[in-house]
Amino acid sequence: MTEIERFCHFIREGSEAWGYLIGEEEIKLIKGDPFGEYEVEDPIIALADVKLLPPAKPSKIVAIGLNYRDHAEEVKLKLPEEPLMFLKPSTAVIGPGDSIVIPPMSQRVDYEGELGVVIGKEAKNVSEEDAENYIAGYVCFNDVTARDLQYKDKQWTRAKSFDTFAPMGPFLVKGIEPSDLELTTKLNGTVVQSTRTSQLIFPVKALIAFISQVMTLLPGDVIATGTTSGIGPMQPGDEVTVTIEEVGSLTNPVVKA
Numbered sequence: 001m002t003e004i005e006r007f008c009h010f011i012r013e014g015s016e017a018w019g020y021l022i023g024e025e026e027i028k029l030i031k032g033d034p035f036g037e038y039e040v041e042d043p044i045i046a047l048a049d050v051k052l053l054p055p056a057k058p059s060k061i062v063a064i065g066l067n068y069r070d071h072a073e074e075v076k077l078k079l080p081e082e083p084l085m086f087l088k089p090s091t092a093v094i095g096p097g098d099s100i101v102i103p104p105m106s107q108r109v110d111y112e113g114e115l116g117v118v119i120g121k122e123a124k125n126v127s128e129e130d131a132e133n134y135i136a137g138y139v140c141f142n143d144v145t146a147r148d149l150q151y152k153d154k155q156w157t158r159a160k161s162f163d164t165f166a167p168m169g170p171f172l173v174k175g176i177e178p179s180d181l182e183l184t185t186k187l188n189g190t191v192v193q194s195t196r197t198s199q200l201i202f203p204v205k206a207l208i209a210f211i212s213q214v215m216t217l218l219p220g221d222v223i224a225t226g227t228t229s230g231i232g233p234m235q236p237g238d239e240v241t242v243t244i245e246e247v248g249s250l251t252n253p254v255v256k257a
């Protein structure tokens with residue numbers, strides 16, 4: 001079994017840096033980043049002393065709609081025969097602890113807790129068998145959605161793309177097996193979504209194979225694998241947490257624009 005490694009991206013002394021976690025409270029600094037070659041540096045920093053950043057800088061986020069049967073049922077939509085893809089822009093990305101901002105244009109903004117797959121190297125026409133080699137690691141992802149605008153518009157771009165609508169983190173976790181992990185979303189401490197990734201209709205490797213037939217995936221790109229049932233709205237003052245077994249917990253407060 002491969003060892004689990006948790007990389008983090010953060011602000012230290014005013015500039016961006018990468019490191020990996022030692023235990024739960026300390027970071028070992030690295031020179032470079034987990035997407036390429038890196039050297040381990042001497043300093044050990046307290047996790048509490050840094051401001052965590054999103055653990056990837058995607059050129060695009062490829063999100064998958066209706067990839068859990070129970071969610072398709074709750075929104076009364078037919079299960080897709082192939083993965084249903086949409087894009088979220090890189091400008092929507094925020095990190096752990098950053099605020100999700102409710103835009104004035106929407107009266108209903110929902111959480112969607114999802115497993116995020118971060119791409120590690122350029123991927124085009126990758127086979128399922130080979131997909132593993134293109135994965136940098138996993139993150140908790142919240143596919144924040146302006147539900148009223150999603151139903152109003154035929155295309156989902158507006159509903160899915162507001163700034164702050166792509167929280168991810170807290171860490172980039174390598175070396176885990178993603179096929180049967182517990183995933184929960186909590187709103188103000190109450191569990192509102194609960195599933196296992198074994199319930200995904202199109203699992204991680206199938207998604208990489210499918211998406212890479214359409215577009216070239218670049219290092220840092222994120223695949224948001226879809227949400228389960230229990231979607232619901234967030235209000236200013238709320239706090240939302242996506243927790244995935246072995247991946248971690250991503251918490252974000254919700255504020256008014």
Ligand code: MG
Pocket residue numbers: 063064065112114143224226227
């Ligand atoms: Mg989603």
